[in-house]
Amino acid sequence: MAEDKKGENKYSIIIPTYNERLNIALIIYLVFKHLKDFNFEVIVVDDGSPDGTQDIVKQLQQVYGEDHILLRPRAKKLGLGTAYVHGLKHASGNFVVIMDADLSHHPKYLPSFIKKQIETGASIVTGTRYVTGGGVHGWNLMRKLTSRGANVLAQTLLWPGVSDLTGSFRLYRKSALEDIISSVVSKGYVFQMEMIVRATRKGYHIEEVPITFVDRVYGSSKLGGSEIVEYLKGLLYLLVTT
Numbered sequence: 681m682a683e684d685k686k687g688e689n690k691y692s693i694i695i696p697t698y699n700e701r702l703n704i705a706l707i708i709y710l711v712f713k714h715l716k717d718f719n720f721e722v723i724v725v726d727d728g729s730p731d732g733t734q735d736i737v738k739q740l741q742q743v744y745g746e747d748h749i750l751l752r753p754r755a756k757k758l759g760l761g762t763a764y765v766h767g768l769k770h771a772s773g774n775f776v777v778i779m780d781a782d783l784s785h786h787p788k789y790l791p792s793f794i795k796k797q798i799e800t801g802a803s804i805v806t807g808t809r810y811v812t813g814g815g816v817h818g819w820n821l822m823r824k825l826t827s828r829g830a831n832v833l834a835q836t837l838l839w840p841g842v843s844d845l846t847g848s849f850r851l852y853r854k855s856a857l858e859d860i861i862s863s864v865v866s867k868g869y870v871f872q873m874e875m876i877v878r879a880t881r882k883g884y885h886i887e888e889v890p891i892t893f894v895d896r897v898y899g900s901s902k903l904g905g906s907e908i909v910e911y912l913k914g915l916l917y918l919l920v921t922t
């Protein structure tokens with residue numbers, strides 16, 4: 681689909697995990713399937729999941745090769761933002777993709793992210809649920825309203841020019857990601873919103889690709905009340921500082 685098959689670009693796929701033992705083998709299989717024509721590596725950043733996610737990843741390293749799958753050594757739960765920062769430090773590609781482990785971000789979209797980047801020269805390609813062709817599948821009404829509400833609130837207050845601020849399936853030019861991440865202070869879920877808002881303020885070329893976000897089948901979301909409070913604090917912080 682995209683043109684840069686085994687070309688000069690290398691894509692580092694960063695997958696943060698916390699208790700994803702039932703999902704990690706399938707997501708890695710699908711990444712390998714959909715990126716088979718590209719140069720890539722997978723970086724799993726696990727926060728010492730008590731369900732044994734790391735043990736499964738170690739087995740997968742035997743199948744796919746340790747040079748293809750890196751794993752953060754045992755750490756305690758430090759939050760999603762710190763996981764991205766850690767993954768980036770170990771990324772050897774000139775492009776970085778950040779995606780969830782639970783298959784809500786389907787690896788089948790990866791070639792379209794790459795294609796869009798090559799066609800436009802964008803520094804960031806972000807997956808969006810909130811344009812024609814995108815959507816959400818499997819969420820209950822409350823979760824849909826929370827996500828939509830969080831997005832509309834942020835759009836209204838921050839005017840970023842990006843349709844999906846709270847999504848987190850994105851491809852970055854590594855140099856852009858390093859630059860943006862250095863100015864980000866959030867540690868949890870709000871990290872992704874801060875990233876894209878700071879990117880718009882810095883004038884980076886951002887393109888969007890429609891995605892359908894499918895709710896996880898195995899395991900549970902780690903998004904709880906405390907993350908929602910953190911989100912609101914983060915929004916306020918961005919309103920004042922950007």
Ligand SMILES: Nc1nc2c(ncn2[C@@H]2O[C@H](COP(=O)(O)OP(=O)(O)O[C@H]3O[C@H](CO)[C@@H](O)[C@H](O)[C@@H]3O)[C@@H](O)[C@H]2O)c(=O)[nH]1
Nearest residue numbers: 696697698725726727759760763780781846848901902903
């Ligand atoms: N290493 C690490 N990984 C974590 C942590 N917390 C969550 N993760 C991993 O981060 C990914 C997303 O976590 P979920 O708990 O599945 O998130 P969600 O509720 O489905 O939320 C998703 O959609 C939101 C938009 O509606 C996004 O804002 C959010 O970033 C995420 O993509 C999963 O791969 C999960 O294992 C953590 O503290 N540490």
